[in-house]
Amino acid sequence: MNKKTLLAGVIVLAIGIVLFSMGDQFSLIDNPSHLISEFVVGSFIIGGLLLFAGIILLIYGALLPDPPIHYDNNL
Numbered sequence: 850m851n852k853k854t855l856l857a858g859v860i861v862l863a864i865g866i867v868l869f870s871m872g873d874q875f876s877l878i879d880n881p882s883h884l885i886s887e888f889v890v891g892s893f894i895i896g897g898l899l900l901f902a903g904i905i906l907l908i909y910g911a912l913l914p915d916p917p918i919h920y921d922n923n924l
Contacts, residue, residue: 854910862903869896 872892875885 851913858906865899
């Protein structure tokens with residue numbers, strides 16, 4: 850398990866969930882302006898891509914081993 854990649858995957862996944870849910874909440878407005886509708890579409894697209902990237906990072910971090918630690922004692 851690569852812990853750095855897992856941490857990065859959790860952070861990216863959390864940001865994607867927040868963006869996707871913000872877009873969902875703004876889409877529930879009855880009379881949205883043009884700017885809000887563009888924000889909704891953009892946050893759905895970016896949030897969806899970040900969700901996908903977070904899931905890939907979690908899988909990659911779970912499969913990838915930690916890098917070996919080499920101590921240089923020949924000083």
